[in-house]
Amino acid sequence: MRREIPLFLTFLFGTFFVATFFFVPDRIKIFTEPVNDWLSIIISFTYVLGFGNVVRIHSAKIAGRQPGWGYSIATLAGVAVMILYGMLLWIPANVMHGGAGGAQKGPGGSWTTGMQPGSVFNWLYDAVYTPMQSTMFGLLAFFISSAAFRAFRVRSFQAALLAVTALLLILGGVPLGDKVWSGFGPLTAWTMGILQNAGKRAILIGAALGAVSTGVKIILGIEKSYLGGQ
Amino acid sequence: MNRRRLIWAAVMLAAGAYLVLRIATGKMQAPVGVKGVGIWFAAFMTLAIFSFLFGDNPAYKFAEHLFVGVSAAYWMVVTFWTALVPNLFGKLFPDLVATYLMPGLKENGKAPEQDLFYLVPLVFGILLLWRLSPKAPWLSRWALAFIIGITAGLRLIGFLSSDFIGQIRNTMVPFVVLSADGGPLWGDTINNLVTLVGVTTALCYFYFSKEHDGVFGRISRVGIWTLMITFGAGFGYTVMGRVALLVGRLQFLLIDWLRLASP
């Protein structure tokens, strides 16, 4: 029950998709459409699962007064406000107004429920999610610069190839290169389109083979690490 | 209070005084109203994340934890309204959903017909959520098996046709490219040869079932050179990407928040 049924389901649906692609006529292929649709719905449940996990882990942290539990309050506060304005207040607002809840004012009068511009939900997206996520990635510019200084040393021919290409592309990534020499742009384009493309294409062919063999192993039940222990 | 903390306190005080002065002179938006509070909060969050450059600290930890909560809830809410309501509940309980939650489900004023086949994803979805239950969390594996099985099948096909066969087809190009009048086009010919040599030698390098010595070793060494160029290009482009994101954030701080320059 614990392992056999999941393995059977994986085999059944995996084989179904591979078989419909290779062997069966279009009238059978149309059965893949609803199954794909089901998949997109089940993937939606994974977001609910992720949300449930975050709430569970941080609630336990607060309840057990574990180290850093104070910060978990911030996590749960963020969750509470988003859920309150995105779902808990919006569902009744919709039910009361025949599905037009998004346009209704929230209990405060000025903040609207729902996800449209002007709602609390959207405000939190703009004021918290957007700046934090973009800064996280922006932060990497500092670390990549520091890495460029400390780790980018030419110690062999291979390292020289790596460094020269990187320098060429860094300079080619701004308009200054074209100003210095008119051939700079074409050289950068050639390096990207031909030289690096050849290596990337080989990587892609290798990775595709890896993906195919992993797929076959999963479908045949040889690879079953996704089932976890017990 | 040690010296380091004293310096930081002085810097913070000076920055605070500068901000108060700019607000007082009307040179920047005060943290008042929906927009003002939003910009100030976003600026605080930006600075809190940047503070990680000086090491882990309470401001960063607070921002990080808030981010986790907001994003987990955001993803769930968006998925609920854009997928679960119209694509699942709308199929199972069309009248109810169209009347109370999403009138747009009605076409020409008529709700769609019920489709009980959608009980399948509902059951699998509930099984997936069973992972949160202390009793029999292994039931979620059934749903996981469904996701993994279809994804494995889909990917197998996608990678095989577009990446494996597709890339081989993209590489199977003529050794000599001829123009319409029959003369050789040297530029295209060289490009094709370089591509062929690069792909073949790099693939040789990835072939580990044979010792990399002799002629094969020399070929795979050329493959390493090709890969080094590829990685160098990747690094160069990564620099461009990361700097662009930093520029975006600093523009927000200097222009949108502090208003030190026009956009």
Added chain:
Amino acid sequence: MPARLRLPELNRQFVFGLIAVVVCIPILWKFSFREYPSPMVRKVFDKVQSLPAGSKVLLALDYDPGAEAELQPMARAFLRHCAERKMKIYFMTLWATGPPVITRAIEDVLVPEFPGYRYGRDYVTLGFKPGNEAAVAIIASDLKKLFTTDGRGTNINDIEMTRPIRNIRSFDIVLSVSAGFPGTKEWIQYGTDPAGIPIAAGMTAVQAPLNYPYYPRQLLGLLGGIKAAAEYEALLKETYQKYNDPKYHLEATARMGPQTWAHLAIIGLIILGNLTTLLARAGRGRN
């Protein structure tokens, strides 16, 4: 040589400070450069330019705020071009964080600059659907199975421009702006490649090298990173004179000033790092 060994630790804060300064100064005192569009960018531009008015464009904005600084200028440039060509634009996203990104693009470009563009007749936002490659596969076969309503909750068959849409083949071109998975690669693998529909893409600089192998047979052309976006803006200026007016804020072009100085600083750092190694090696040789 202890001084050399301490160098990385000594300069970590210095490197951070240097990068911050070289980015901040050009933001405050605008520096800009003339762009020379590359053949790849020109190819994408020419393809969009060649499509007749009324062509149906699926504009897939598959990214989140983390990549917005890089990709929003690209999305805006595509949007401006499509609107100039009077195309019918269908927005959608495979990223849950994508809908506000679509809203921002519409509010920043279509609403102020193209007041004649009407929702439902000239553009529509289909919104977000989960499912990654499975979602693309459904769009490739039956779009309305996935999208029963648009992003605003209106029935898809009650909207003028979505009524005749069946699947991916109903579009004349797919323009994918993406930051990773799911994105351009999945559109190619499960959508445009099996259906034989042209696709051009804009993507983050990190993603660009990964997608080059699909060019030119499976991908018409690609815009990699902020530089390509600036080149696309240059082509817009060249073709449509109105964009030379500063009131049309061309974001990518404006960003190339700070971008250039930061790149120069990083090149300087790489050279400096290697010089210290060389000097240390020479010192060891003398000893």
